[in-house]
Amino acid sequence: MIYAFDLDSTLTKKETLPFIAQNMGNAAAYCNICEETANLPYSDALNKRLAVFAAYPPKKIAEILSSVPVFAGLQNFIIENRDNSFIITSNLDIYIKKLRDKFCCKVFSSTIKNGKIQIIDKEKIVKKLQQKDKVCFTGDGENDANALKIADFSVAASYAKKANELAVKAAKFEAFTENDALMYLKSLPK
Structure with a gap:
């Protein structure tokens, strides 16, 4: 099996993306993107939601997610x-x-x-x-x-x-x- x-x-x-947003101090921006993308196909919505974090170093995000x-x-x-x-x-x-x-x-x-x-x-x-x-x-x-x-x-x-x-x-x-x-x-x- x-x-x-x-x-x-x-x-x-x-959920990891809201957890990142909350810990990076941009929960409001992330919530706005979630509302805007609510009716989009999953892949389109995910791409737009991930774009919120593009300015942050991936190592910092990985550190946040480790917790x-x-x-x-x-x-x-x-x-x-x-x-x-x-x-x-x-x-x-x-x-x-x-x-x-x-x-x-x-x-x-x-x-x-x-x-x-x-x-x-x-x-x-x-x-x-x-x-x-x-x-x-x-x-x-x-x-x-x-x-x-x-x-x-x-x-x-x-x-x-x-x-x-x-x-x-x-x-x-x-x-x-x-x-x-x-x-x-x-x-x-x-």
Whole structure:
């Protein structure tokens, strides 16, 4: 069994971009961008939201994200199953360097190439992982819905906040607490 996880509000107790904005002192600017981009396709909205942080050194952002609170039980589960656990996140690799180290597993993330953000396709990653074994994907966002739908087992993460409606509909199970998620994960065939 391969365990794959979204990062924001699945493994972290807070959404990372608002956490960065709050800690950088530009929460108001970030909130304005969120309102302006609310009805845009996910990739367009994410690009505009990330642009708010373009003037800040990536190392500073990585340092801030290293302090975002995480779900300790899920963190321990991933560490115990590190050889077959993966994080699949739209977050930029340069921002999550220190945060990902807390989980001791392989991470698939968005990157910057030739000055442009290359947003990861979670569905493609799950399909790639399914070539090796059955996959359980856990996530909470609209951008997780396709990966949740195609995964062999899937969990809509409604414990940091209510999971997006599309994610809930796509998932085979909805977890309302971290313990719900852990019980489901531990019940899966190895």
